[in-house]
Amino acid sequence: MPNGFTSILKMLAAAIGLSIYLILLLSVESQVGIAALLVIGVIAMLASARFRVTAQLGNLFGERDSLLNLMIVLAVLIVTGFFYEDHFVLLLVATVIIYVIACLGLNLQFGYSGVLNFAGAAFFDALASNRGIVLLDMGVRPRDPHSFDDLQLRCEVVKCRLTESNLFLFDTNMLVQAVECASIDETWPEAFFQTYCYG
Numbered sequence: 001m002p003n004g005f006t007s008i009l010k011m012l013a014a015a016i017g018l019s020i021y022l023i024l025l026l027s028v029e030s031q032v033g034i035a036a037l038l039v040i041g042v043i044a045m046l047a048s049a050r051f052r053v054t055a056q057l058g059n060l061f062g063e064r065d066s067l068l069n070l071m072i073v074l075a076v077l078i079v080t081g082f083f084y085e086d087h088f089v090l091l092l093v094a095t096v097i098i099y100v101i102a103c104l105g106l107n108l109q110f111g112y113s114g115v116l117n118f119a120g121a122a123f124f125d126a127l128a129s130n131r132g133i134v135l136l137d138m139g140v141r142p143r144d145p146h147s148f149d150d151l152q153l154r155c156e157v158v159k160c161r162l163t164e165s166n167l168f169l170f171d172t173n174m175l176v177q178a179v180e181c182a183s184i185d186e187t188w189p190e191a192f193f194q195t196y197c198y199g
Helices: 001-026 031-050 053-063 066-082 089-110 119-128 145-154 174-183 190-197
Strands: 134-137 156-159
Touching: 001 031, 001 053, 001 066, 001 174, 031 053, 053 066, 053 134, 066 089, 089 119, 134 174
Parallel strands: 134 156
Antiparallel strands: none
16 A cells, blocks of 8 residues: 555544443433543543554644545534533533634634734633623724624723824723623613624
């Protein structure tokens, strides 16, 4: 067999093995079964590191990024298809995928471009929780007035102003009042929910 074909078979075997392990881990309902599977997983990882299987697979997957991405998508589809009637597992998989997308976005923003931007995290938190949120509007960037109105339905917004020495100033009384209002209101406004959660 050619060397390229054997490396693809090794990658495929690793992906199938990890998919089966994930299916077993998600389908076991007893604590003893979960503990046993976790111990088996730790032993398998230690053995694969000891015999340098992990390093070899890492090199193989590093050389073929597109194949790795395809195998990840296929593994998620297989796990989703296996648990198509188990709503808790599907919710768990969807939650993990949402967090992966958020982490990839932060990795692109901060890791690759070096831009320290918390707007994505703020909007993620605004959509993912029902906690009270207070935003300071610096007025630096232009924004769509309709989306800003929608954001004001979800968050308390305190306006700031820029001084001559480039410092942002805000009224502390308004900030205290916004924090108090945000901590009292623990419900989602219906209009925000309809727009951003139901589309």
